[in-house]
């Protein structure tokens with residue numbers, strides 16, 4: 001089955017570049033369905049009009065929420081967009097306009113299925129007809145939205161990261177377990193997991209092409225990003241929701257918001273989570289009030305079982321050396337996640353690449369239709385926790401064990417009230433002084 005898929009990335013990936021080793025031009029339009037074909041027994045997963053239509057509700061109608069809804073439509077037959085929620089009317093209107101331009105035939109959004117305010121997601125989830133949620137609100141809201149979506153019986157595509165603190169991570173793990181019980185699918189926006197070059201590299205690593213894994217490095221170093229200054233008319237809460245990249249309670253800081261992609265690849269390669277995390281970082285260049293309370297650079301060591309160490313760096317400062325990459329080192333060679341192996345068994349990926357932002361929906365929808373829904377919830381919760389522990393270690397200056405972070409940390413960054421109004425935030429963290437909670 002050959003289909004043409006249109007790459008619809010609003011910003012070419014993670015804000016300033018997708019970091020997946022593919023350019024927009026590389027989004028070769030071959031069969032996105034092919035990647036799942038091997039996973040679904042023949043005869044299953046075929047779309048029968050009507051009964052297994054996918055009716056999408058979008059939570060968080062920004063660049064990625066809109067882009068992911070378009071990707072879902074382009075991924076599979078029988079996908080319609082039926083409801084939208086964003087706290088802000090201007091964002092919702094912009095999203096609807098883009099959807100109508102890009103996938104007009106699939107847009108079935110009626111005026112009474114558009115919701116704003118902070119709790120409009122509850123109204124959207126109450127629509128029985130919706131069976132597929134795209135949730136791409138700022139990460140601090142993800143645990144709440146996921147829990148509500150699973151309780152409402154919906155399949156979920158959720159953007160990464162999926163929490164900003166250990167309390168949120170535990171909530172996502174619990175919601176994912178509930179989804180499993182209810183037979184609901186969850187796929188996360190870690191698109192490398194659905195990208196051919198990564199899949200083929202990982203298969204080779206796991207088959208022993210580079211021997212026993214002894215170390216690694218991963219990076220998300222880039223320039224600066226968009227920022228929204230507070231106006232007199234904006235409450236704290238409105239500003240935090242609009243300028244969400246820059247508050248640890250909304251984004252988790254950039255180590256969580258962006259670098260989670262590369263950390264997830266490390267967990268994938270090692271087939272494990274780290275046992276210990278120690279990191280450092282600071283806020284050197286982005287010090288103005290509009291940059292909220294996050295850092296602009298981090299360096300973290302993740303120690304995996306057997307004492308294997310992975311060095312991670314991330315930076316968002318313009319005018320510096322950029323690098324977005326993952327490298328794993330073994331006793332017989334090395335591998336780059338983007339499809340290159342050196343050493344005893346050299347290899348380079350040379351196939352056609354399929355847009356992984358589309359394939360993640362192809363895979364989820366085919367799995368739902370086959371009655372075997374994918375559930376990536378626990379895995380992305382764990383990768384999110386790795387990044388959170390890196391941030392917590394850098395903020396406090398303390399080394400943190402995985403076990404403690406997963407089971408005992410009480411850190412909960414959620415605001416006192418989900419209301420438009422005042423919302424004081426923590427001061428910028430100072431290592432050695434900021435307490436580990």
Ligand SMILES: NC(=O)c1ccc[n+]([C@@H]2O[C@H](COP(=O)([O-])OP(=O)(O)OC[C@H]3O[C@@H](n4cnc5c(N)ncnc54)[C@H](O)[C@@H]3O)[C@@H](O)[C@H]2O)c1
Nearest residue numbers: 013014060061062063064065091136137139159160189241
């Ligand atoms: N997988 C990827 O490559 C990739 C790329 C870009 C973004 N992302 C992720 O997607 C998510 C959204 O990023 P974006 O680039 O679309 O940002 P964006 O700012 O364009 O969109 C975020 C939207 O969420 C809305 N919002 C704010 N508070 C909300 C709330 N409480 N409930 C619902 N919606 C709320 C905002 O109004 C905005 O429209 C983030 O988690 C980000 O990390 C992933």
